[in-house]
Amino acid sequence: MDIKLSSCFIAVDDHDKALAFYRDVLGLEVRNDVGFEGMRWVTVGAPSQPDVNIVLEPPLADPNASAADKQAMAELLAKGQLRGVIFHTDDCDATFERVRAAGGEVLQEPVDQPYGVRDCAFRDPSGNMLRFTQPRRQ
Numbered sequence: 706m707d708i709k710l711s712s713c714f715i716a717v718d719d720h721d722k723a724l725a726f727y728r729d730v731l732g733l734e735v736r737n738d739v740g741f742e743g744m745r746w747v748t749v750g751a752p753s754q755p756d757v758n759i760v761l762e763p764p765l766a767d768p769n770a771s772a773a774d775k776q777a778m779a780e781l782l783a784k785g786q787l788r789g790v791i792f793h794t795d796d797c798d799a800t801f802e803r804v805r806a807a808g809g810e811v812l813q814e815p816v817d818q819p820y821g822v823r824d825c826a827f828r829d830p831s832g833n834m835l836r837f838t839q840p841r842r843q
Contacts, residue, residue, distance in 0.1 A: 712748075712758040715790060715833055716765075716782050720745050722830040723761045730807040731792075733759070742768040759790065782832055789834035797839035801825040804837075817841055 717723040727733045727749045736758060737748035747761040764778040764787075781787055794800040797815045804827050805811055812826035812834060824838040 710757055712760055713790065714760045714762050714766075715829070715831075716763065716778070716787050717761045717829070717831040717833075718764060718779065718782055719830065720747050720761060723747070724749075726807075726809075726830050727759070727761065730804055730809065744768065785828055785832040785834060787833060789829075789836070791836045791838055794837045794839050797823045797825055797837055800837045 715723075724735065724747060728735055732751075733749040734752050735747065735749055737746070739746045744763045744766060746763075746766070748758045749761065750758045764782045765775045767774075770778075778787075801815050810828040812828060813824070813836075815823055815825040817823050818841075821841055822838040823841050824836050826834055826836045829835055
């Protein structure tokens with residue numbers, strides 16, 4: 706049996722701002738942009754990984770969710786309390802400079818971690834934490 710990652714989901718509160726970040730800053734390609742029942746899902750991905758999709762979705766992508774639940778999810782997103790994503794990069798320092806120059810909110814400058822990577826961290830426009838890791842050169 707062969708199991709591979711196909712899609713992961715990131716909650717965003719403004720798809721246009723998210724697209725400006727994920728497409729224009731990170732260089733991901735837009736693969737799909739779908740609206741349904743007043744909600745929107747945008748699928749992006751790295752050109753080098755055509756089988757892996759990142760779906761930018763509303764904070765609570767359930768048309769039957771209560772107003773209170775939608776509000777609670779929006780508040781958690783605003784606080785940066787929802788999970789983010791870890792990206793692999795071949796040059797952590799260059800990636801850091803590119804995202805910072807584009808106005809990304811820095812959480813951690815590039816640093817060598819004791820577990821064998823050099824990484825940095827940002828928040829996306831919706832508050833999600835994104836890490837960029839590079840295997841350390843020995």
